[in-house]
Amino acid sequence: MPAKNPFNKFLKSLTIDGEEYKYYDISQLGCNYDRLPYSIRVLLESAVRNCDNFQIKEQDVENILNWEANRSYEGAIEIPFKPSRVILQDFTGVPAVVDFAAMRDAVKTLGGNPNKINPICPVDLVIDHSIQVDFARSPDALRKNEDMEFERNRERFTFLKWGAKAFDNMLIIPPGSGIIHQVNLEYLARVVFTDKDTSILYPDTVVGTDSHTTMINGLGILGWGVGGIESEAVMLGQSISMLLPQVVGYRLYGKMNEYVTSTDLVLTITKNLRQLGVVGKFVEFYGPGVTALSIADRATIANMCPEYGATVGFFPVDSNSIAYLRQTNRSEKQIKIIEEYLKATKQLRNYSSELPEPVFSQNVGLDLATVVSSVSGPKRPNDRVSVSNMKEDFLNCLTNKIGFKGFGIPQTQLNTVAKFMYDGRQYQLRHGSVIIAAITSCTNTSNPSVMLGAGLLAKNAIAAGLSVLPYIKTSLSPGSGIVTYYLRESGVIPPLEQLGFNIVGYGCMTCIGNSGGIDENIVCAIEENDLICCGVLSGNRNFEGRIHPNTRANYLASPLLVIAYAIAGRVDIDFQTEPLGEKKDGSPIFLRDIWPTRKEIQAVEQQYVIPAMFKEVYEKIESGSPKWQQLKAPIGQLYPWSKLSTYIKKPPYFDGMTKDVTAARPLVDARVLLMLGDSVTTDHISPAGSIGRTSPAARYLAQRGLTPKEFNSYGSRRGNDDVMARGTFANIRLVNKFLNKAGPRTLYLPTNEEMDIFDCAQRYKANETPILIIAGKDYGSGSSRDWAAKGPFLLGVKAVIAESFERIHRSNLVGMGIIPLQFLPGQGAETIGLTGKELFTVNLPFDIEYGQHIKVNTDSGKEFEVILRFDSEEDLLFYRHGGILNYMIRKMLN
Known part of the structure; x- marks a missing residue:
């Protein structure tokens, strides 16, 4: 049994089919246990089982057990957790x-x-x-x-x-x-x-x-x-x-x-x-x-x-x-x-x-x-719109000022029509035209009810004579082989394919921006006419610039509604009053005429989603395809890095590292690299999608002899710090307040020159000028993307001052040795009167404490307080070591 665990007295035996097992009976810890939420019981068990009075102390167990009494102390009680x-x-x-x-x-x-x-x-x-x-x-x-x-x-x-x-x-x-x-x-x-x-x-x-x-x-x-x-x-x-x-x-x-x-x-x-x-x-x-x-x-x-x-x-x-x-x-x-x-x-x-x-x-x-039929968009997953209000909402979004629910299209351009050729025929695009319709993402592909529902809807649509315009990029990316199995067995793959929803791969695909290219004629029509064209996907994220550069409006929807909007060809449709098409006799076909009921879907699910398919699919999953089996990998405990590789490169994080820890120092006369607003996502900071052909990353790859066709995506090149540092803040929808346009550009403040963000950071680094980022609320929201912290670290960013941070991203910044600083409640760059063009000095004390308030001074004479968002002793420990990985190396050495 675990040595030195003070809770070993709660170890009990459990015999199951003649085999004896042990377990910590956390239900016997005290009368408070029965009142604990079930999620807290899991945290409690982990603390009890791993208690060694070093990493996890008896007091930690008491704090969790007394959750009901401690719950009012929000943000005050730190606990450790060891995942399985x-x-x-x-x-x-x-x-x-x-x-x-x-x-x-x-x-x-x-x-x-x-x-x-x-x-x-x-x-x-x-x-x-x-x-x-x-x-x-x-x-x-x-x-x-x-x-x-x-x-x-x-x-x-x-x-x-x-x-x-x-x-x-x-x-x-x-x-x-x-x-x-x-x-x-x-x-x-x-x-x-x-x-x-x-x-x-x-x-x-x-x-x-x-x-x-x-x-x-x-x-x-x-x-x-x-x-x-x-x-x-x-x-x-x-x-x-x-x-x-x-x-x-x-x-x-x-x-x-x-x-x-x-x-x-x-x-x-x-x-x-x-x-x-x-x-x-x-x-x-x-x-x-x-x-x-x-x-x-x-x-x-x-x-x-x-x-x-x-x-x-x-x-x-x-x-x-x-x-x-x-x-x-x-x-x-x-x-x-x-x-x-x-x-x-x-x-x-x-x-x-x-x-x-x-x-x-x-x-x-x-x-x-x-609950009513809904979608979310056009730029955030939490902006739900009922399908019955979708037409009105989209039209309002077109004219609203630029923001999460607005595109700022002038009234004179609302009825713009763009003609283009596709596959030898002429078509038209307008604001609201659908150009990508994807059944994608584990959010929905894991759910047989909506996947079979989509199949039944497709079957009914084909029977009614409906189709999808050929230029719309339709796709189906199942979340596992199980989905293909039950779709095939239930007979709905043929109608899905007839509507263009062929299986394109097993992975996240469109949901993470791996939507691939669209026809150049469509791209030209959109860009030349400044059209707000749309993507509809059964995913979980629809931030600007994520799905595809040319779908400025993106809506999250059920797989059934993905098909419905694909058939409609536009999002500005009222399904209640506007038909999807006509029968041979000229009578209208409404969405309600082909929509399957929950009862119909459940009947098919019960018949075709069975244990045998899980056995067949998963018993061979670890062996992989013949291509995977034929891959030959190096053998050895140390990796033989290749200087020629543009994918895998030894990172510079530990260059010059010593066994000794260095003390924290103030940041003196720092410059602001970027002046950002609210809801800057990790997609803005470190995009996962395609590499722009004129970007610093593209120039680097071209210098290594690669053509644009070989660039791949930022996500696929996360093993190469040279590409990822150049791709930091490379999102084309990034809005930097130093400039009056969106894009991955900034000003080199000493000379006021506009340049790519990477080039600007390199110039500051050459002059040994520390750099900061200033941002609004929810900085780093979105995916838990470590490169959104590693990238700024490699650019030389020493601190981020924001109105608030997303939880995971704050942790990542600390893990890379970047200081997260938070404006006091109700304050921000605008209320304090900061332009971002000042020189900033962050008065970091020698003996820093987590959660303390520290002063920031500017050369313009402004002084303001910020909260040091090191939230625990561990955060301080990691920062003192220069990051979490440096700490772990020194720990292993000792």
């Missing part, structure tokens, strides 16, 4: 493995044993972010896209295959298997772990380098996204430091009508909770409405958690969860262990029990009967 495992996708997984390889080199250089750098907890890496929609609307689109994926990414895949052999405790799921969160839900999730050495049972918990890791909350597994840097520390055995969270109880009740979907529900919840304000909080769902939701429905709601701002959107394990485990072909032995353990520790939710409900920090609710 880490999950990575390849965009973030490649740089993580690159960092591990570089850490081995650094340890060796400093005289240590490089083999000590190994994941301590299990790591699963799913390759799902590399495939793009280069080909669509053809029977061979899948094969061509997968061939292109390997052609572009062979070097990255070879590197990952080396990592799978070189590092212990790391599983690689090859490309073509599915989307990370769906594979996690259907296959990787354990729900309950069994320690192979001690036979101790404990809950499956996970952190991932993708913000939508929260999807696993739908199965009752506590998990959320962290920065790639923070995840690497967890992989090396470090606990996560977090603040004891408030838990919002979200009660679901009532019954959804026959024609709404889980997507409509989650868009409603997203808007509701974003307005309520749940950033940094846990949300735990309960109430009679929960029992009517399938695990796939719950996973859809949990997946969108980053969009409503919470840390988790948790559904405790209940009888529906157990039924899902059987449906997905988990072993009966494991299911029995899960049930018995969770019952013994009072972590199995029983909605029919007469036990009192847990106490929550706040209680809110939603009557499911009030």
